[in-house]
Amino acid sequence: MNEVCFKNLDKDQCWSLETYEASGGYSTWRKILKGEYTPDEIINELKISGLRGRGGAGFPTGLKWSFMPRNAEGQKYIVCNSDEGEPGTCKDRDILRFNPHAVIEGMAIGGYVMDATVGYNYIRGEFMEPFKRFEGALKEAYAAGLLGKNINGSEVSFDLYSHLGAGAYICGEETALLESIEGKKGQPRFKPPFPANVGLFGKPTTINNTESFASVPDIMQNGGQWFADLGVENSGGTKLFSVSGHVNNPANFEVSMGMPFSELLELAGGMRNGAKLKAVIPGGSSTPVLTAEAAMAMTMDYDGIDKAGSMLGAGSVIIMDDSTCMVEALTRLAHFYYDESCGQCTPCREGTGWLYRVLKRIMDGQGKADDIDLLLGVQEKIMGNTICALGDAAAMPVESFLRNFREEFEYYIEHKKSMVKG
Amino acid sequence: MISDNAKKQIDTWIAKYPEGRQSSAVMEALKIVQAENENQLSHDTIQAVADYLNMPGIAAAEVATFYENYNHQPVGKHIIRFCHNISCMLNGSDDLIAHLETKLGVKTGEVTKDGLISVKKVECLGACVGAPMFQIGDQYYENLTTDKIDDIVDGLK
Numbered sequence: 093m094n095e096v097c098f099k100n101l102d103k104d105q106c107w108s109l110e111t112y113e114a115s116g117g118y119s120t121w122r123k124i125l126k127g128e129y130t131p132d133e134i135i136n137e138l139k140i141s142g143l144r145g146r147g148g149a150g151f152p153t154g155l156k157w158s159f160m161p162r163n164a165e166g167q168k169y170i171v172c173n174s175d176e177g178e179p180g181t182c183k184d185r186d187i188l189r190f191n192p193h194a195v196i197e198g199m200a201i202g203g204y205v206m207d208a209t210v211g212y213n214y215i216r217g218e219f220m221e222p223f224k225r226f227e228g229a230l231k232e233a234y235a236a237g238l239l240g241k242n243i244n245g246s247e248v249s250f251d252l253y254s255h256l257g258a259g260a261y262i263c264g265e266e267t268a269l270l271e272s273i274e275g276k277k278g279q280p281r282f283k284p285p286f287p288a289n290v291g292l293f294g295k296p297t298t299i300n301n302t303e304s305f306a307s308v309p310d311i312m313q314n315g316g317q318w319f320a321d322l323g324v325e326n327s328g329g330t331k332l333f334s335v336s337g338h339v340n341n342p343a344n345f346e347v348s349m350g351m352p353f354s355e356l357l358e359l360a361g362g363m364r365n366g367a368k369l370k371a372v373i374p375g376g377s378s379t380p381v382l383t384a385e386a387a388m389a390m391t392m393d394y395d396g397i398d399k400a401g402s403m404l405g406a407g408s409v410i411i412m413d414d415s416t417c418m419v420e421a422l423t424r425l426a427h428f429y430y431d432e433s434c435g436q437c438t439p440c441r442e443g444t445g446w447l448y449r450v451l452k453r454i455m456d457g458q459g460k461a462d463d464i465d466l467l468l469g470v471q472e473k474i475m476g477n478t479i480c481a482l483g484d485a486a487a488m489p490v491e492s493f494l495r496n497f498r499e500e501f502e503y504y505i506e507h508k509k510s511m512v513k514g
Numbered sequence: 515m516i517s518d519n520a521k522k523q524i525d526t527w528i529a530k531y532p533e534g535r536q537s538s539a540v541m542e543a544l545k546i547v548q549a550e551n552e553n554q555l556s557h558d559t560i561q562a563v564a565d566y567l568n569m570p571g572i573a574a575a576e577v578a579t580f581y582e583n584y585n586h587q588p589v590g591k592h593i594i595r596f597c598h599n600i601s602c603m604l605n606g607s608d609d610l611i612a613h614l615e616t617k618l619g620v621k622t623g624e625v626t627k628d629g630l631i632s633v634k635k636v637e638c639l640g641a642c643v644g645a646p647m648f649q650i651g652d653q654y655y656e657n658l659t660t661d662k663i664d665d666i667v668d669g670l671k
Binding site: 167176177178179180181182184185212216217218219220221253255256257258259260261272273274275276277278293334335336337338342343344373377408410412416420421424425427428431432434 | 530539541542544545576583584603641643644
């Protein structure tokens, strides 16, 4: 446990430069400044490590970095996505609060690899404590001569700034995030062109999640193989899991990929009040809900969760016991997507409203017999028909809740009350 | 319309972006100006921000109405932003919101008569392992109970 992003968690002032450097922090960056690494060597190490994007998409980080046209003329950018806000997800907040220098060093290494001399860390607007921590770390790094132009007389330059959001889940979508940094509404862009070619301010840009960046320094320090061996095949390394809901000890846990779900549940103190596990959302609100049986047979890695019928996502594990009304839970999730749809694509803008209103009327005792088919029809029409993944994110919970817990919805419609809560 | 102090703060944000890209600072500029105007934006303050950043008023207005952190109606001196999404809901946020509403004599979306506090139900604030939680100003308050809420609210001045 706690071997990478959280390795200094138990130390005093774990966020300070002193603590970070005492555990080998900035050693890779200092080597880069001395000309001891080529970009290809770093990309190769990342590929060996098996690190995959920790924001939810799971795209191999080394491969992503290799897509940047590093030799192209002109400014390039590197951007960190700390716009955390999918229900259940709260790991990046702790990385920023407790290990901000790992994010800085990870971004600096990425900047060097991709010849991006400027970076932005997009932090959600509500995260003022993490923002201040990150700003403090930036100040320390600049004062120590680790950032800036021609650092330590080298040819390497890297300037890093934080940008604050203002309350919009959609800005976690990478092209919406770029729009937001440009001072616009956060509405996702059409792809292609991809950000690696036309990104921030029209320049080549690579965007990675906070946890992905924070994992890079330790991968470089200990080697890609070390990181890969921490996990399992196809899911290298450790992963932060935010375990919330009906458990005794909700918290963020950094554990090896491949850990059985049952062990993670134990780590989180087990079920509160000894209640029975009913359902698990394993990767954040947009990932399909699983029954207790499916969850208990699952391992916590990309393939393991995929096999169980869901997705690892951002590692946001929401635990529900048998007192949970699944109609109520889905209605709450539907409200989230209804509220957060940016309004650009018709299927999502209209569809999320339909999903919420139909669920709401079921909860108000006004449900109709064919509402379940209506919900399934609406989610199917959203799925795959929008510019960004928010549409799919809104659709997937509906399909999975209805597939796994259909009888509760039928009961609610017929009896005008919850099967669980009465 | 924009105070010198606000301009100074906005300038530190403008400095982060490439030359000619000062509109990147609009989100913070709007927050800074909002904080100086009773937590609220008006057509005139939005236009003033746009003018200061040399961008069209409509572009600033789009930002001001797209993001959740801006207020266009009167709000309290303190805004309690109560998360009600899944992890908080599973931990009893609905009952706690009801408790808060009763205590303050307002519904979510309303302001107390003395103008001190308004309550807003918000979507996930990214502190799910500390559910139930709310935010006041820059501060998160986690693992809330009715007693804890009473203490926090009674301390607001």
